[in-house]
Amino acid sequence: MNPTDTPLIRCRDVRKSYRKGETLVTPIESLHLDVPRGEFLALMGPSGSGKSTLLNLMAGIDRPTSGVIEFDGQPIQDLSRGHLAAWRARHVGYIFQLYHLVPVLTAFENVELPLLLDPMPRRERRERVEAALALVGLAHRMHHFPRELSGGEEQRVAIARAIVANPPLLVADEPTGDLDRDAADSVLGLLRALSRDHRRTIVMVTHDPRAAAVADRVLHLEKGRLLEGAR
Amino acid sequence: MTPSVALRLLGLAGKQLSRHRVRTFLTLAGVGAGMFLFAVVESLQQALARATRLGANDLTLVVYRQNRFCPATSRLPIYYLDELRRIDGVREVIPILIAVNNCGASLDIVTFRGVPPDLLPRFAPDIALVSGSYEAWESTDDGALVGEHFAARRGLKAGDAFDAAGVRVRVVGLIRSPNPQDNQVAYVHLPFLQKATRRGLGEVTQFNVRVIDSGRLDAVARAIDDRFRSEPEPTQTHPEKAFFAEGARELVAMIDFTRWIGLGAALAVFGLVANAVLLIVRGRVRENAVLQTLGYPGRAVGFLVVGEGSLLGLGGGALGVGAALAFLGWNRFLFGSEGQTMAVLPETAVLVRGMGLALVLGAMAAAWPAWQAMRRPIVESLRT
Numbered sequence A: 001m002n003p004t005d006t007p008l009i010r011c012r013d014v015r016k017s018y019r020k021g022e023t024l025v026t027p028i029e030s031l032h033l034d035v036p037r038g039e040f041l042a043l044m045g046p047s048g049s050g051k052s053t054l055l056n057l058m059a060g061i062d063r064p065t066s067g068v069i070e071f072d073g074q075p076i077q078d079l080s081r082g083h084l085a086a087w088r089a090r091h092v093g094y095i096f097q098l099y100h101l102v103p104v105l106t107a108f109e110n111v112e113l114p115l116l117l118d119p120m121p122r123r124e125r126r127e128r129v130e131a132a133l134a135l136v137g138l139a140h141r142m143h144h145f146p147r148e149l150s151g152g153e154e155q156r157v158a159i160a161r162a163i164v165a166n167p168p169l170l171v172a173d174e175p176t177g178d179l180d181r182d183a184a185d186s187v188l189g190l191l192r193a194l195s196r197d198h199r200r201t202i203v204m205v206t207h208d209p210r211a212a213a214v215a216d217r218v219l220h221l222e223k224g225r226l227l228e229g230a231r
Numbered sequence B: 001m002t003p004s005v006a007l008r009l010l011g012l013a014g015k016q017l018s019r020h021r022v023r024t025f026l027t028l029a030g031v032g033a034g035m036f037l038f039a040v041v042e043s044l045q046q047a048l049a050r051a052t053r054l055g056a057n058d059l060t061l062v063v064y065r066q067n068r069f070c071p072a073t074s075r076l077p078i079y080y081l082d083e084l085r086r087i088d089g090v091r092e093v094i095p096i097l098i099a100v101n102n103c104g105a106s107l108d109i110v111t112f113r114g115v116p117p118d119l120l121p122r123f124a125p126d127i128a129l130v131s132g133s134y135e136a137w138e139s140t141d142d143g144a145l146v147g148e149h150f151a152a153r154r155g156l157k158a159g160d161a162f163d164a165a166g167v168r169v170r171v172v173g174l175i176r177s178p179n180p181q182d183n184q185v186a187y188v189h190l191p192f193l194q195k196a197t198r199r200g201l202g203e204v205t206q207f208n209v210r211v212i213d214s215g216r217l218d219a220v221a222r223a224i225d226d227r228f229r230s231e232p233e234p235t236q237t238h239p240e241k242a243f244f245a246e247g248a249r250e251l252v253a254m255i256d257f258t259r260w261i262g263l264g265a266a267l268a269v270f271g272l273v274a275n276a277v278l279l280i281v282r283g284r285v286r287e288n289a290v291l292q293t294l295g296y297p298g299r300a301v302g303f304l305v306v307g308e309g310s311l312l313g314l315g316g317g318a319l320g321v322g323a324a325l326a327f328l329g330w331n332r333f334l335f336g337s338e339g340q341t342m343a344v345l346p347e348t349a350v351l352v353r354g355m356g357l358a359l360v361l362g363a364m365a366a367a368w369p370a371w372q373a374m375r376r377p378i379v380e381s382l383r384t
């Protein structure tokens, strides 16, 4: 198969269950999903339907109970903890609903975090951090701490942190869930631009139809299974 | 992890500490207090070891009156000098009259050693003059050559006069010696001290004997005591350091006991850092999960936590040990008992050992919290 035809992400018969005391919760059940390279995919669905669980599996911070998750044709579910961490560092940028910036670090230092593990020279690191912050429109707030930024600005810093290492995949779990309309629009505009201009593959969980409208494709998750939704 | 990455992670740990200022300050203060205690105790132990442990360079025997421990009661006739010189294995002998201002255990002892002035350079060739000269000293009557530690403690320099134990002398020079006792006394002329203390001209407190080699210390000591056993003034001879250990027995026991205080201080430091790091890690569960989501491997997260513990240990250690050494340097304590003295001085060995211990304690105290932080499943931590 031509490598460009391989979907970036391919989930085959994926099942994920958690044990909660005596009962077994299975948020994901016999799930099949292909995400083509460069696609901007929105995942919707009621609360508890397993959206975050699926996102975490694709981001490699959780493992399926059974089934296969391939990234670029390579199965990732059996990688060791250490290899999975290294894989995440190179391939995934994660954007959280509540930004999760490190409060004692400035915007610059937060964005720099993913690069610290890379033995790249300081100068190059600085240039890349500055470029990422410029891309999200916050170059002038570089030395501000998270507490000095608005929610929308914090989320844009978090996006800069997710893209600074140039990962092919961005995952976002309700990135606008905690923002007002204007801030949400600016975050969505940014994601749209990253998808269109920078060819990033994006998987975004959202409850907001306005957010979903920005995506190329919308999928609905219902009791652990996928239903195709209209664009 | 390359060294440069490790260094960057340490920088990150440092930022976590310096930007949680109050918490860090409180922990450092506690660690510093513990390490202060530890360093003081360690300095005491070090001084004691130096004063009592025999080494290959120890060639000096002290001949004392049998069953006497205080210089005021040990009396030996000066004519023993010639007898001692004739004993096999003896290289040099010097008669010494000792006068102290305080015979009990004390923190501020002044010891005069009255010796025949011409004998001192011969007996102790390794005494160096920091100022003044032997000639100047020999030509005076009430002149004193003062050990440099003693001089520093009293703020004395050549030309000064001082009084102690009812004796008034003039400082004509300062001396420095590899033998710690020499650095803490004032050498004066024997006849002068005999007069000043109203002791008979034929009488001294002790003889110091230098033997030919350290392997024969005990044999020569036995030969000396055998020689004078049936005299009216029998002797008891010990290597100089054993003599100190014997004469200052209570002091030695007390100082030996302080090692438990040192151990307690080290345990307290361990508990303090462990508690601080545990709280830090508890409060940072989600933050550590975020780092792992960004691609930080578990060991990087563990390294950050251990780094923070180590920096707390090292910082508190620097504060505490530094303060302790400054304190000892400033006060120059001289422990004495029964005329024997022991100076407690700031030492590099204590600095190195204290800092090393603080670092190890900090790292060890952080080990368990670090393990917890790196093993927690990411998804679970993110949901907290």
Ligand SMILES: Nc1ncnc2c1ncn2[C@@H]1O[C@H](COP(=O)(O)OP(=O)(O)OP(=O)(O)O)[C@@H](O)[C@H]1O
Pocket (backbone or CB within 6 Å): A018, A019, A020, A025, A026, A027, A045, A046, A047, A048, A049, A050, A051, A052, A053, A054, B379, B380, B383
């Ligand atoms: N680590 C876990 N341990 C136990 N149960 C879990 C765990 N993670 C998820 N679950 C359960 O799995 C189900 C799906 O959770 P998930 O967070 O994926 O839902 P979601 O679609 O993201 O919901 P929401 O829209 O509220 O964020 C829920 O019932 C949840 O309680």
Ligand SMILES: [Mg+2]
Pocket (backbone or CB within 6 Å): A051, A052, A053, A173
């Ligand atoms: Mg969710």
